[in-house]
Amino acid sequence: MGCSIVSWRLQSSQRRCAQSHWSGNSRTAFSILAADFAVLRDELQRVSDAGAELVHLDVMDGHFVPNLTFGPSLIHSLRRHSERIFDTHLMISDPLRYVKAFADAGSDHITFHIESDSDPLETIRAIHDAGCTAGITLRPGTPASALLPVLPEVEMVLVMTVEPGFGGQSFRSEQLEKAAEIRAMLSDLGSKAHIEADGGVDGSNAEALAKAGVNVFVAGTSVFRHPQGAGYAIEQLRKASPFLAVK
Ligand code: DX5
Ligand code: ZN
Numbered sequence: 253m254g255c256s257i258v259s260w261r262l263q264s265s266q267r268r269c270a271q272s273h274w275s276g277n278s279r280t281a282f283s284i285l286a287a288d289f290a291v292l293r294d295e296l297q298r299v300s301d302a303g304a305e306l307v308h309l310d311v312m313d314g315h316f317v318p319n320l321t322f323g324p325s326l327i328h329s330l331r332r333h334s335e336r337i338f339d340t341h342l343m344i345s346d347p348l349r350y351v352k353a354f355a356d357a358g359s360d361h362i363t364f365h366i367e368s369d370s371d372p373l374e375t376i377r378a379i380h381d382a383g384c385t386a387g388i389t390l391r392p393g394t395p396a397s398a399l400l401p402v403l404p405e406v407e408m409v410l411v412m413t414v415e416p417g418f419g420g421q422s423f424r425s426e427q428l429e430k431a432a433e434i435r436a437m438l439s440d441l442g443s444k445a446h447i448e449a450d451g452g453v454d455g456s457n458a459e460a461l462a463k464a465g466v467n468v469f470v471a472g473t474s475v476f477r478h479p480q481g482a483g484y485a486i487e488q489l490r491k492a493s494p495f496l497a498v499k
Contacts, residue, residue: 278462278467278468278469279305279306279467279468279469280303280304280305280306280468280469280470280471280475280486280489280490281304281305281306281307281308281337281339281448281468281469281470281471282299282304282306282307282308282470282471282472282475282476282482283308283310283419283450283470283471283472284296284307284308284309284310284330284472285310285321285419285472286419286420286472286473286475286476286477287299287476292326292330293330293333295476296330296333296334297333298482299475299476299482300334300336301482301483302475302481302482302483302485302486303483303486303490304336304475304486305336305337306336306337306338306339306361306468307330307334307336307337307338307339308339308341308450308470308472309322309327309330309338309339309340309341309359310341310343310419311323311340311341311342311343311344311354312343312344312416312417313343313344313345315344315345316343316344316345316365316367316368316416317343317416317417318417319417319418323350323353324350324353324354324356324357325357327340327354327357327358327359328356328357328358330358331357331358337360337361338358338359338360338361339359339360339361339363339387339448339468339470340354340359340361340362340363341363341387341389341410341450342354342362342363342364342365342368343365343416343417344364344368345368345369346368346369346370347362347364347365347368347370347375348370348371348374348375348378349370351375351378351379351382352378352382355379355382355383355384356382359384360384360385361384361385361386361387361407361408362379362382362384362385362386362387363386363387363388363389363408363410363448364379364387364388364389365388365389365390365391365416366388366389366390366394366398366399366402367390367391367394372388372401372402373401373402373405376388376402376405376406385407385408386405386406386407386408387406387407387408387409387410387446387448388402388403388406388408388409388410389409389410389411389412389416389450390411390412391412391415391416392412392413392414392415392424392426392427395430396430396433396434396437399434399437400437403434403437403438403441403443403445404441404443406445407445407446408445408446408447408448408468409434409438409445409446409447409448410447410448410449410450410470411427411430411431411434411447411448411449411450411466412427412450412451413427413449413450413451413452413453413457413461414450414451414452415451416451419472419473420472420473421451421452422452423451423452423453423454423457424451424452425457425460427449428460428461428464429464431447431449431461431464431465431466432464432465434447434465435447435464435465436465446467446468447465447466447467447468448466448467448468448469448470449461449466449468449469449470450470451470452473452474453469453470453471453474453489454471454474454485454488454489455474455485455488455489455491458489469489471485471486471489474489475489
């Protein structure tokens with residue numbers, strides 16, 4: 253593998269080598285939920301130019317969470333315009349049923365919720381079989397211990413720092429402790445999986461997140477809607493995180 257933490261696997265040899273995306277430890281992932289959907293291609297370009305290494309794609313089914321977003325066809329369309337790592341976050345009741353569709357659409361990584369109805373180990377296996385890296389996530393109210401059976405199998409754990417369903421919510425600082433707990437659990441297992449934080453992430457909490465063991469920072473509102481622009485916002489994130497500051 254060559255990196256200090258796990259690499260992203262790609263499903264198509266035509267895509268750029270994952271290794272070239274992942275040359276350091278910490279990365280920013282931009283949630284397109286905060287973008288202007290009427291000009292999504294331009295928005296993707298704007299945040300990629302500003303330094304986003306991952307594109308975070310929030311899929312909601314109106315059932316697992318009280319909101320609806322988009323499905324594989326939108327991801328498929330965006331794939332033609334970006335070589336970034338596509339980090340798909342499934343907030344849906346039955347992720348197993350849709351893994352292949354989201355992988356075929358161009359996801360590099362797929363994260364699903366431990367609270368969903370699908371069998372977690374079977375879902376992780378399906379994600380790997382489809383050629384993607386697998387992530388598990390949990391609602392703020394779910395204890396870290398719920399992840400124990402699946403932790404050895406995943407390449408990333410996503411810590412929700414807001415209740416899933418909507419962008420633009422306030423960061424829940426009590427989730428920092430959970431991130432640290434998960435980092436300790438991963439270390440005990442000898443796993444170097446990524447930990448991603450998602451929800452209300454900005455320059456004011458990135459340092460605390462990094463100290464808790466987070467190395468992938470999802471940002472939507474704080475980047476897309478920053479009055480001084482996406483480039484400035486990512487600069488603030490990088491300054492706040494000791495890992496991100498080193499490119
Ligand atoms: C919430 C989503 C998040 C959200 C992040 O359910 O999973 O990815 O879009 O957006 P901000 O950064 O606006 O909280
Ligand atoms: Zn998300």
